[in-house]
Amino acid sequence: xxxHVPLLQGSxxxxxxxxxxxxxxxxxxxxxxxxxxxxxxCPFVHTMHFDASVFTWTHPEPHESxxxxxxxxxxxxxRRYRCKTCGVGVASHNSNTNxxxxxxxxLDRNADGKIVGWDIAxxxxxxxxxxxxxxxxxxxxxxxxxxxxxxxxx
Numbered sequence: 001x002x003x004h005v006p007l008l009q010g011s012x013x014x015x016x017x018x019x020x021x022x023x024x025x026x027x028x029x030x031x032x033x034x035x036x037x038x039x040x041x042c043p044f045v046h047t048m049h050f051d052a053s054v055f056t057w058t059h060p061e062p063h064e065s066x067x068x069x070x071x072x073x074x075x076x077x078x079r080r081y082r083c084k085t086c087g088v089g090v091a092s093h094n095s096n097t098n099x100x101x102x103x104x105x106x107l108d109r110n111a112d113g114k115i116v117g118w119d120i121a122x123x124x125x126x127x128x129x130x131x132x133x134x135x136x137x138x139x140x141x142x143x144x145x146x147x148x149x150x151x152x153x154x
Contacts, residue, residue: 008048008117009058010106012083012090016059016066019091019102023054024120026099029147030136033128035072039080040089043133046104046123052093055100129153 006020025048032044057063066085072078080092092101104123108116115121126132129142130153136142144151 006058007120008102009108010090010102011059011108012086012088012106014083014086014088016085017081017083017088017090018058020056020058021048021050021054021100021102022056023050025050027147028104028121028123029125029127030123030140031127032130032132034131035074036128037131037133039070039072040103044126044136046121047101048104048121049099049101052098052100055091055102 005022007022007024009018009020011018027047027049029047030044031047036045036047037043057067059066066083067081068084068087069082070080072080077096078092078094080089082089088106090102090106093099094101104115104121107121110116123140125140125147126136126142127146127150128144130144141147142153143149144153
């Protein structure tokens with residue numbers, strides 16, 4: 001197994017499940033898609049996509065003993081992982097693209113509550129903004145679908 005030097009690290013609420021990523025995200029955006037809305041009960045999430053090879057679980061093995069998962073019935077190639085103890089969703093894997101995703105709210109925080117590595121994790125856009133539940137007044141670009149692969153709504 002390749003040694004991973006973590007750029008970002010995170011965990012669930014109770015810290016029973018933890019992970020690290022050793023590269024910058026391929027995509028870091030606020031996602032407003034209806035799947036994210038329904039799966040998180042939130043109007044949008046901060047999602048970061050990485051090549052699966054740079055993602056690793058860091059909690060004690062066997063990793064599966066602390067993880068539960070959900071395969072999206074609408075997109076069976078997407079598996080979402082959550083902590084068996086606190087129920088927090090921490091990551092997902094897309095078998096079509098061989099990418100892993102994590103959510104910004106699970107990233108480690110410093111003593112002031114700020115995300116460690118925010119300069120790396122900071123979102124660059126809003127995606128699936130056409131299905132938003134609320135308007136967001138910021139300077140980020142807003143896309144109908146994925147960033148740079150759909151209509152720009154700005």
